[in-house]
Amino acid sequence: MKKITIAWLYPNLMSIYGDYGNVLTLKKRIEWRGIKTEILEINFDNTIKLQKVDIILMGGGQDRQQAIVVQDMLNNKRKILQEAHQKGIPGLFACGGYQLLGHFYHPLCDDEFNEFNPANFEKKMSSFKFTPGKGADIPGLKIFPQYTIHYGNKKPRCIGNIVTEINNEFQTEINKISKPVTTLVGFENHGGRTYFLSGKDKNLGKVIKGWGNNGEDETEGIVSNNFLGTYLHGFLIKNPHVADFLISKALEIKYGETKIQPLDDSLEWQTHEKVKDLVLNKSKNF
Numbered sequence: 515m516k517k518i519t520i521a522w523l524y525p526n527l528m529s530i531y532g533d534y535g536n537v538l539t540l541k542k543r544i545e546w547r548g549i550k551t552e553i554l555e556i557n558f559d560n561t562i563k564l565q566k567v568d569i570i571l572m573g574g575g576q577d578r579q580q581a582i583v584v585q586d587m588l589n590n591k592r593k594i595l596q597e598a599h600q601k602g603i604p605g606l607f608a609c610g611g612y613q614l615l616g617h618f619y620h621p622l623c624d625d626e627f628n629e630f631n632p633a634n635f636e637k638k639m640s641s642f643k644f645t646p647g648k649g650a651d652i653p654g655l656k657i658f659p660q661y662t663i664h665y666g667n668k669k670p671r672c673i674g675n676i677v678t679e680i681n682n683e684f685q686t687e688i689n690k691i692s693k694p695v696t697t698l699v700g701f702e703n704h705g706g707r708t709y710f711l712s713g714k715d716k717n718l719g720k721v722i723k724g725w726g727n728n729g730e731d732e733t734e735g736i737v738s739n740n741f742l743g744t745y746l747h748g749f750l751i752k753n754p755h756v757a758d759f760l761i762s763k764a765l766e767i768k769y770g771e772t773k774i775q776p777l778d779d780s781l782e783w784q785t786h787e788k789v790k791d792l793v794l795n796k797s798k799n800f
């Protein structure tokens with residue numbers, strides 16, 4: 515019987531805002547297709563198991579937790595994650611997990627506010643510190659060509675429901691395995707704002723309503739090979755097309771399958787459309 519192994523990174527520290535729902539969604543959508551699943555909880559100890567997984571999931575976390583896990587990621591998991599990324603292993607990194615795959619996450623202090631330059635900053639970056647009230651000051655894994663800045667109380671926290679339009683290139687991938695739905699829905703809650711180091715063509719979506727990566731350039735998330743980064747929480751259950759993208763890539767790499775059996779997931783699609791409608795045409799209290 516076929517089996518898909520899902521790695522869930524740092525379940526106790528990095529699964530804020532219900533991100534375990536992403537694990538459950540994949541597990542059910544794989545098992546409904548008659549395929550066995552195994553969920554591997556990867557913490558500080560069992561890194562070696564990460565070499566044999568078919569899908570990688572990581573949720574979000576507070577700045578303090580990010581400063582804790584990033585040390586282990588850089589010291590023990592970076593090479594394996596880089597190899598998985600290059601091999602085309604599918605992965606979904608949400609919010610705090612997404613930020614850690616970039617180049618760094620830095621709380622901007624007053625004297626940097628006006629003339630901050632990421633290129634100069636990277637050379638100085640070496641700390642792994644969390645300062646209460648200041649946030650995390652941490653280097654990232656440099657898998658995603660991005661960096662994250664936290665502006666403290668100079669800019670509002672990015673909180674709320676969000677709808678984005680999938681970027682064209684990724685939409686082509688979606689249309690091969692799912693209904694040609696062009697939107698993504700979810701909710702976001704992050705202080706960090708993420709910027710591309712070069713070119714924005716890798717964004718997962720374009721913001722229709724909400725904050726997205728930084729509330730400025732209308733980008734949300736990233737698509738990098740088959741690794742996806744996103745600020746959207748409550749994600750895969752309401753976006754079955756992305757769940758099936760991850761599953762289809764895992765089946766393709768492991769078993770050479772290019773087709774994925776459709777499911778009766780009308781309820782999930784109704785949820786997607788309802789959330790989209792509430793966000794875009796919402797009454798003020800949604």
Ligand code: GLN
Nearest residue numbers: 574575577609610705706
């Ligand atoms: N701590 C990060 C931030 O505030 C990520 C938050 C999250 O994972 N929801 O931006």
